[in-house]
Amino acid sequence: xxxxxxxxxxxxxxxxxxxxxxxxxxxxxxxxxxxxxxxxxxxxxxxxxxxxxxxxxxxxxxxxxxxxxxxxxxxxxxxxxxxxxxxxxxxxxxxxxxxxxxxxxxxxxxxxxxxxxxxxxxxxxxxxxxxxxxxxxxxxxxxxxxxxxxxxxxxxxxxxxxxxxxxxxxxxxxxxxxxxxxxxx
Numbered sequence: 001x002x003x004x005x006x007x008x009x010x011x012x013x014x015x016x017x018x019x020x021x022x023x024x025x026x027x028x029x030x031x032x033x034x035x036x037x038x039x040x041x042x043x044x045x046x047x048x049x050x051x052x053x054x055x056x057x058x059x060x061x062x063x064x065x066x067x068x069x070x071x072x073x074x075x076x077x078x079x080x081x082x083x084x085x086x087x088x089x090x091x092x093x094x095x096x097x098x099x100x101x102x103x104x105x106x107x108x109x110x111x112x113x114x115x116x117x118x119x120x121x122x123x124x125x126x127x128x129x130x131x132x133x134x135x136x137x138x139x140x141x142x143x144x145x146x147x148x149x150x151x152x153x154x155x156x157x158x159x160x161x162x163x164x165x166x167x168x169x170x171x172x173x174x175x176x177x178x179x180x181x182x183x184x185x
Contacts, residue, residue, distance in 0.1 A: 001032035003079045005072040007104040010041025013086035013123035013148050014049040019163040020085050023178050030176050034060040037103050065102045072107045075114045081174040082111045086123035096134035118143040119173050154181035
């Protein structure tokens with residue numbers, strides 16, 4: 001059983017966070033604990049894109065974006081992964097620059113320094129050179145860039161199924177078997 005922290009930033013793509021959190025809620029047999037961090041804009045974007053406040057019903061522990069007393073803000077914690085979904089380019093840039101000015105960037109710094117899983121589900125298009133360099137810096141530091149780029153091998157029929165083609169990969173990268181389509185299996 002693993003502990004996972006999830007950060008939701010204000011990038012477009014709230015459906016990815018929604019699908020991720022729904023699956024983490026179902027995977028209690030593999031995930032002992034899920035802790036949440038939300039940027040201010042994450043709530044606004046979720047409400048705009050999804051038309052609801054369903055995040056209020058989530059059974060996970062929520063931490064204030066400036067609460068550096070959260071356990072995953074320290075390398076001594078037993079959290080094995082931080083998933084930033086969606087990950088804004090501003091958040092990615094702060095992580096790449098080593099700027100720990102909030103709990104998201106501090107938790108990312110901890111994951112990198114402890115050689116644990118940092119998975120950034122980046123959501124922007126097109127990428128500019130700064131974005132690409134920041135993705136390179138985070139990758140070279142040990143993070144995983146998992147663009148919110150869906151696949152269509154599984155012939156998804158709904159928006160949630162399209163989003164899940166990304167989220168199933170994110171869960172796999174975090175060490176959780178969330179099912180999902182696997183080529184040739």
